[in-house]
Amino acid sequence: MPVYERGYTHWQPSGRRASPAWLVIARRGVTEPLKRRWLFLLILASWVPAIIKGGFVYAKLKAGNMVDLLGGSWTSIDPEGFLRFLEGQRFFVFVLLAITGAGLISTDRRENGMSLYFSRPLGLLDYIGGKAMTIVGFYCLVTLLPVCLLCLFAYLIAPDATGMDLLLMTPLRTLAYCLLAGASTSLVLLAFSSLGTRSVFVMVWWTVLVQGTETIGGIAEGLGRGGLQAMNFMGQYHNAGSLLFGAPPRLEVSPWLSLALVLGWTVLALWVLRRQIRPVEVVS
Amino acid sequence: MLRFPAPKLEEPAIKVNRSRDGQQYGIQVSALTFAYVTEPVLKGVGFVLEKGAIGLLGPNGSGKTTLLRCLLGQVPLSRGEVSVLGWDMATQARSARAGLGWMPERGGVIPGMSGVGLVAYMGELSGMPARDAMQRAHEVLHYVGLADERYRSCQDYSQGMKQRLKLAQALVHDPEWLFLDEPTSGLDPRGRVSILELIRDLAWNKGLGVILSTHLLADVEAVCHEILVLRSGELLARQSVDTHARQAKQVFEVEGFGNEDAFVADLRALGAHFEQDGRLLLVTLDLSRLPGAHTGAGFDATAGINAILQVAAAREYALRRLRRRPVSLAEEFYRMVEA
Numbered sequence: 319m320p321v322y323e324r325g326y327t328h329w330q331p332s333g334r335r336a337s338p339a340w341l342v343i344a345r346r347g348v349t350e351p352l353k354r355r356w357l358f359l360l361i362l363a364s365w366v367p368a369i370i371k372g373g374f375v376y377a378k379l380k381a382g383n384m385v386d387l388l389g390g391s392w393t394s395i396d397p398e399g400f401l402r403f404l405e406g407q408r409f410f411v412f413v414l415l416a417i418t419g420a421g422l423i424s425t426d427r428r429e430n431g432m433s434l435y436f437s438r439p440l441g442l443l444d445y446i447g448g449k450a451m452t453i454v455g456f457y458c459l460v461t462l463l464p465v466c467l468l469c470l471f472a473y474l475i476a477p478d479a480t481g482m483d484l485l486l487m488t489p490l491r492t493l494a495y496c497l498l499a500g501a502s503t504s505l506v507l508l509a510f511s512s513l514g515t516r517s518v519f520v521m522v523w524w525t526v527l528v529q530g531t532e533t534i535g536g537i538a539e540g541l542g543r544g545g546l547q548a549m550n551f552m553g554q555y556h557n558a559g560s561l562l563f564g565a566p567p568r569l570e571v572s573p574w575l576s577l578a579l580v581l582g583w584t585v586l587a588l589w590v591l592r593r594q595i596r597p598v599e600v601v602s
Numbered sequence: 603m604l605r606f607p608a609p610k611l612e613e614p615a616i617k618v619n620r621s622r623d624g625q626q627y628g629i630q631v632s633a634l635t636f637a638y639v640t641e642p643v644l645k646g647v648g649f650v651l652e653k654g655a656i657g658l659l660g661p662n663g664s665g666k667t668t669l670l671r672c673l674l675g676q677v678p679l680s681r682g683e684v685s686v687l688g689w690d691m692a693t694q695a696r697s698a699r700a701g702l703g704w705m706p707e708r709g710g711v712i713p714g715m716s717g718v719g720l721v722a723y724m725g726e727l728s729g730m731p732a733r734d735a736m737q738r739a740h741e742v743l744h745y746v747g748l749a750d751e752r753y754r755s756c757q758d759y760s761q762g763m764k765q766r767l768k769l770a771q772a773l774v775h776d777p778e779w780l781f782l783d784e785p786t787s788g789l790d791p792r793g794r795v796s797i798l799e800l801i802r803d804l805a806w807n808k809g810l811g812v813i814l815s816t817h818l819l820a821d822v823e824a825v826c827h828e829i830l831v832l833r834s835g836e837l838l839a840r841q842s843v844d845t846h847a848r849q850a851k852q853v854f855e856v857e858g859f860g861n862e863d864a865f866v867a868d869l870r871a872l873g874a875h876f877e878q879d880g881r882l883l884l885v886t887l888d889l890s891r892l893p894g895a896h897t898g899a900g901f902d903a904t905a906g907i908n909a910i911l912q913v914a915a916a917r918e919y920a921l922r923r924l925r926r927r928p929v930s931l932a933e934e935f936y937r938m939v940e941a
Binding site for chain 1: 671677696697699700703704706708709710711713714719724726728730731732734742771775776804808
């Protein structure tokens with residue numbers, strides 16, 4: 319704007335390319351929370367297991383199979399080993415998603431933000447897609463990114479060990495797993511977020527869903543009632559993921575049943591979102 | 603001798619037309635009926651608006667905000683037709699919204715963002731490239747008077763600053779029409795005046811269409827040239843803001859001394875009605891019965907003044923005071939709504 323004109327002027331488009339609305343929402347959803355230093359530190363902390371695993375893989379290369387006795391699955395660089403690694407990241411996934419995802423829709427509902435969003439040229443899919451991609455982004459930060467870096471590291475120090483499987487197949491399997499599990503998890507969390515206006519309550523529901531069902535699943539396993547493990551929310555993702563990674567089932571439940579359950583609650587979440595998200599609050 | 607080159611002045615930007623086909627379209631609403639649940643909130647509303655400053659008046663619950671939401675395409679339209687900027691809002695609302703700015707009454711400030719961040723974000727969502735949106739966010743925040751506060755978290759803004767911020771986010775993409783829902787709600791008198799000045803400038807000098815929904819009649823009088831009055835979901839009236847000053851029946855305040863009986867009798871012969879208000883005699887004249895009172899835009903009160911002066915001169919009634927009693931928009935509004 320020229321110096322002499324400080325009043326209202328009309329916008330002259332520069333001709334640059336504009337981003338689609340869902341990408342704008344996702345980008346803002348990821349970058350805004352990252353301005354909080356403690357969250358950034360939490361993400362760094364979530365990479366510590368990957369660093370430890372990298373150390374074990376390196377030690378195994380140098381010291382041979384003796385390290386397996388110490389490291390167990392930490393030294394494994396086969397697909398099952400990476401699935402176990404992803405399973406081990408569930409605490410970070412749980413915490414990070416609760417922090418970054420709980421308020422995504424509930425805050426908009428509380429602050430009448432949806433009215434602002436839907437006064438712009440965007441639709442329901444843009445809105446849900448952008449919010450979901452925010453969560454998927456954080457999900458991938460603590461799962462996909464460390465796995466890909468680990469695969470690259472393992473390939474660089476031991477290129478002959480498993481070759482293309484390490485460089486290509488495992489990252490691709492992980493990518494597919496993270497996108498599917500991340501999308502499903504994000505939609506479930508968004509559905510919770512759309513049901514309330516306070517992110518604290520959304521976090522409580524999320525904790526009950528993840529930790530509560532895991533506890534029930536653990537008790538069921540202890541009591542020898544393996545069928546009840548179908549109630550373990552996060553466990554179903556890992557169990558269904560065993561199909562993708564060609565690994566033995568993680569629970570005493572068929573991986574296909576786990577996959578069906580995951581699809582079932584994803585569809586349910588979409589239905590809730592479809593009902594809950596609208597620019598106008600309607601009180602009947 | 604040193605010579606400095608003459609400064610290069612940029613050409614003022616020309617407004618981009620967001621209407622369909624690049625034509626000049628306004629707002630057309632016909633037979634619009636809308637219900638959130640079962641009870642209709644809008645009943646057969648219809649009007650055509652050209653760009654300008656339009657006041658949307660009505661008591662609480664009359665359907666003002668709902669009408670604005672229909673114009674934004676935020677609610678599914680089933681009965682009636684709404685066309686904004688040439689776009690059918692039932693099927694092409696997204697295209698139309700690129701040329702519309704919306705300032706909601708409640709909320710509308712997303713916490714955790716700075717003022718400039720929020721405005722730029724809204725600009726990007728309106729289809730602006732990121733750099734354009736950021737540059738434009740700085741400009742509009744300067745325009746609304748938040749230049750010094752733009753990097754502060756918008757959660758910490760005062761009510762007046764929040765209202766300005768909401769106006770800025772509605773302006774960032776340079777819309778054709780601006781829909782403002784109670785823009786002065788919760789503001790102190792000074793804040794209210796400054797927001798109204800901004801809105802007036804936008805509507806009268808910058809070429810934006812403005813629809814101002816409010817129940818504060820003074821706001822409408824200060825900004826708008828035309829009003830739509832809603833009552834119970836029906837469009838009760840549409841008229842110019844100063845219509846009430848050009849109506850046929852006008853009241854004049856008269857105070858004087860002399861032969862009052864003859865003065866009153868002569869005026870009564872002209873069809874006048876009288877009321878006493880303390881020392882003042884209130885004379886209601888029907889200007890349609892006076893020759894030369896009717897002009898193209900209504901009735902000229904000067905004809906009534908002249909008629910009273912003539913009668914007073916003829917009857918030697920010495921006038922101490924004579925003026926047309928101003929009728930406020932509020933009186934006119936309540937008369938319409940309570941009718």
